[in-house]
Each structure stands twice: as C-alpha cells, then as structure tokens.
Amino acid sequence: MPTKKQIVRFMALLLIVCSIFLTWQWFDSKEWLRDVGLLFHQPQWLVFMFVIYLLSFLLKAAAWRIYAGPEVRFSIYFHAISYSLLVNHVLPVKAGDGVRAGLYMKHGGKSWEDAFHSVAVMRLLDMLVLAGIGGIGIVRLGLPSSWIWVTVLAGGTVILATAHYLPVIRKIPFIAKHSAYFHLKMLSGKGVVIIGLIALSWILEAGVIFAVVHMIGLQLGTISLVWANSMTIAGQIFHITPGGIGTYESTMSGSLILLGVDGKDAYRAALVSHTFKFLFAYTLGAYSLVRMPLRWSEMKTWIGRLTSHKKPSLNGNVRKDD
8 A cells, every 4th residue: 555655746746747748838938037027017916915925924823823822922933934934945845844843842932742733733724724615616616526525524624623532532642632732722712713814814825826817817706716726735735846846836727727717828827926936935034034043953953853753652752763
C-alpha cells in the first residue's frame, strides 16, 4: 500500500506535469509581462489586492489568538504566519508551519507541544473551511462527485466533534489532552467566532483573483471566484515546489475552466495571481524579518522538529531525539 507521503508526491507531480503542459501550450513571456504590468498601470487594483490579502492574514492571526490565548501579543501571531508564508514560498517543501510554531514558542513563552498543537488545529480548521466552501461550489456546479465530497466533509466534521468521547482517544493521555482543549474551545461561542474569522479570511483572499480577472477583462461572479480560490488553496496540500509552483497554476486554471473561462485566459489569470502572491510573500516576510528577526539556524531547527523527530509517547510526554 502506498504511504500518504507517496500519494501526496504522486498527486503533486501529476499537477506539475499538467502545469508544464499548460505552460508549453499557452505561456507567452511578453503577454505575462504585459499582464503583470497591469498591476502597476492600474494601481487601484494593486492597492485593493494588497490590502484585502493583508486583511485576510490579519483575520487568520486573530482566529489563532482566540484559540491559543489572548495573553500572547497579536503581533507574535501575525509575524509567525508571515514567516510561514515566506518559508513556504522559498523552500520546495511546505515547512512554514515549523517556523510558525517555533516563533510562537519562542516569543509566546509556550512549549513546543502546545505551539505545534495550536498551529496544527489552525491548519485543520483551514482545510475544513476550504472543504466546506469547495463542497458548496461542487454541489452548485452539479459535478458527479458532489455527493462523495459532501459525505466525506460531513463525516470528518462528525469525527472531530465526537473524537474526544471515543475510548481509543481517552486511552492515550497525549492525544486526550489536546482533544479536550480542542473541544473546550471549539464547542463554545469562541469556536463559532474562530470558524467565522477563518471563513472570512479565505473569502477575502479570493479578492486577489477577483482583481486579476477584472484587470484582464473576464466576467465572473464573486461567489464563483471564492470557490475557485478555495479549491486552489486546498490543492496546495500537494506542495513540493516553492510556493506550490505548478500545483497552483493547474488547480486555479482547472477551477476557472470549470466555471466557463477559456483555457488560455484561465491560465493567464492563475499566473498573474500567483506572481502577485509571491511578491506579497517576500514583501511581508521582509517586514517580519525587520520587525521580529530570526536566525536561519533557528528556523532550520524548527523545520527539523516539524518534519522528523518529535513524536508523542503513550504517557503523554514528547519523546526527544536530541
């Protein structure tokens, strides 16, 4: 049986192959430069994209703070997300969450276990919200697999809501501890606010593709673009290149084509929106490097902790390899 890692790599390679095909068929460097130039020739759209994209990350930081604890300064949550974004756009693996957890641990005075727990939960809620938006869109489009999508989403939600009460969870103190905290926060009024902020952040992020399609003269509704953006971000789980190059273009192009956009125009919109997101990630990351500096050695250590050697033991402690 193939492992989860092998499946992710296979899907990522498949999407990259699709992107190479799209690039070979439709990429025109002069047209791309002209499209990117529209960002600067129509500065009102550039400002709109920057502000709304920045606001989406501020909302994510606010949701994380409500979940993890208001005693830690908001700026720590924000810069941790900023570093995560930067690392994911520099390295060919999605390792930004290690730096995100590490910075929160360092400046928030938390243990690695608690820091990683909160980051993992935020990622889980991100995917749940994106899956929800994607499912609504798939049902509205009437795609054949819509019932499968809805069933899986509903099943996952039920499992999350009831996991804390399952005997197999209660037998493992480490998992039971974090499951109890998750239920305490999410099955309360705070949980509704957290989910609402995360959902709004993803809706706002769709403002980037909204601006791009209008700049290049396409006509698509806001709801459709929110769905296309959500499907694209959900596809970033298959991330084996800096910033998800290839994966992003394939999933965004495919989503827009399903919405009735011409293939070449869909690829153009995907390419320009991804170019903006790269520029944004580097700009915001540079700001965080100045405001809350980190050494590469620190980031490398945290990435290593994320990807390899911190595993829970059955007595509730974290086993260390160092």
